[in-house]
Amino acid sequence: MVQDCKRHFRIKIKDIFVRLLRKYGDDVIFHMIPTHDAALVKQVKNMIKIRRRKSKDKQKNEAEENDEEEEFSVKSKPKTITEILDEIEKDDDEDLLDMEEKPKQNGKKKKKKQTFIQENEDEILDFTDMTNMN
Numbered sequence: 348m349v350q351d352c353k354r355h356f357r358i359k360i361k362d363i364f365v366r367l368l369r370k371y372g373d374d375v376i377f378h379m380i381p382t383h384d385a386a387l388v389k390q391v392k393n394m395i396k397i398r399r400r401k402s403k404d405k406q407k408n409e410a411e412e413n414d415e416e417e418e419f420s421v422k423s424k425p426k427t428i429t430e431i432l433d434e435i436e437k438d439d440d441e442d443l444l445d446m447e448e449k450p451k452q453n454g455k456k457k458k459k460k461q462t463f464i465q466e467n468e469d470e471i472l473d474f475t476d477m478t479n480m481n
Contacts, residue, residue: 353386364391368398 353360367376373395380388466472 357390360387361390361394365394365398368394373398 364376368391377391377395380391382388
């Protein structure tokens with residue numbers, strides 16, 4: 348093949364080889380490549396390396412996911428009816444306590460002393476004088 352044609356079709360050739368490697372395997376396709384075409388041999392070797400690296404990474408990720416799933420997949424005993432009812436009662440008690448605390452907080456806010464500045468139109472306002480404060 349002429350050098351210009353090789354450059355022009357190298358991406359298409361690469362795609363074809365990737366498909367062939369996936370379908371028939373690395374060894375079969377690699378032995379069919381002509382050895383005098385060094386560039387093609389190098390390109391196919393790199394494709395094989397990339398393919399193997401991807402498969403190793405994929406297996407490693409799957410193994411990590413399986414480990415994580417095993418950690419969280421510990422099954423506990425099913426709860427009895429009494430345990431479920433106890434949890435509900437505790438939640439209700441906590442809700443009642445929260446409801447009782449909220450009005451107390453609102454009452455504290457109302458008890459705060461509210462101060463306002465009294466202003467007369469005739470006099471200049473003196474902020475240091477406490478008689479202006481109510």
